[in-house]
């Protein structure tokens with residue numbers, strides 16, 4: 340990783356992803372997590388204070404060292420063990436059928452081979468295990484989609500490989516998940532190309 344990816348991007352991610360307005364969305368995504376949890380794209384640990392009491396432990400997967408260091412206070416204050424256990428969602432260092440639930444918030448946009456990562460999440464989830472997510476991606480409206488396709492090359496360059504135009508529901512079903520619930524809406528106050536959200540739960544059978 341270069342200086343931008345190593346030292347600047349994790350701080351930008353912490354700032355943009357740390358907006359208070361996102362907390363209610365994080366809370367909804369985290370609400371039904373339980374048991375052993377794997378969180379991919381842990382970032383600076385913005386979800387940690389929102390893990391519900393049914394969570395027993397969290398294995399955090401995050402490539403950015405600075406992101407993990409910025410999470411230190413939240414991790415220390417967590418009522419459950421939170422360990423950095425992997426660096427890449429595309430290659431998870433866990434045995435098959437290890438976790439009850441998985442969490443991904445604003446991360447599926449960025450992982451280069453997102454289908455490989457989703458296959459890994461399915462592999463490490465127990466049968467019937469659930470992936471809880473809130474992600475931005477392809478908007479439902481063609482006019483917004485046009486802008487997303489146009490802005491995508493710039494976004495990928497300045498935001499560490501983040502794609503604006505990934506169809507989150509389609510990726511999940513292509514990866515073999517069954518969508519238990521998915522709410523699609525525009526994030527209040529965000530420009531629509533950046534704020535087309537999918538929030539829900541997908542089941543791995």
Ligand SMILES: C[S@@+](CC[C@H](N)C(=O)[O-])C[C@H]1O[C@@H](n2cnc3c(N)ncnc32)[C@H](O)[C@@H]1O
Pocket residue numbers: 352356357379380381382383384385386400401402403406426427428429443444445446449450451
């Ligand atoms: C937009 S940030 C979201 C961070 C965090 N999930 C949140 O909600 O605040 C995307 C995160 O995905 C991480 N990431 C990038 N490539 C990844 C990969 N291959 N596997 C796992 N995480 C990755 C980035 O380092 C970054 O922390």
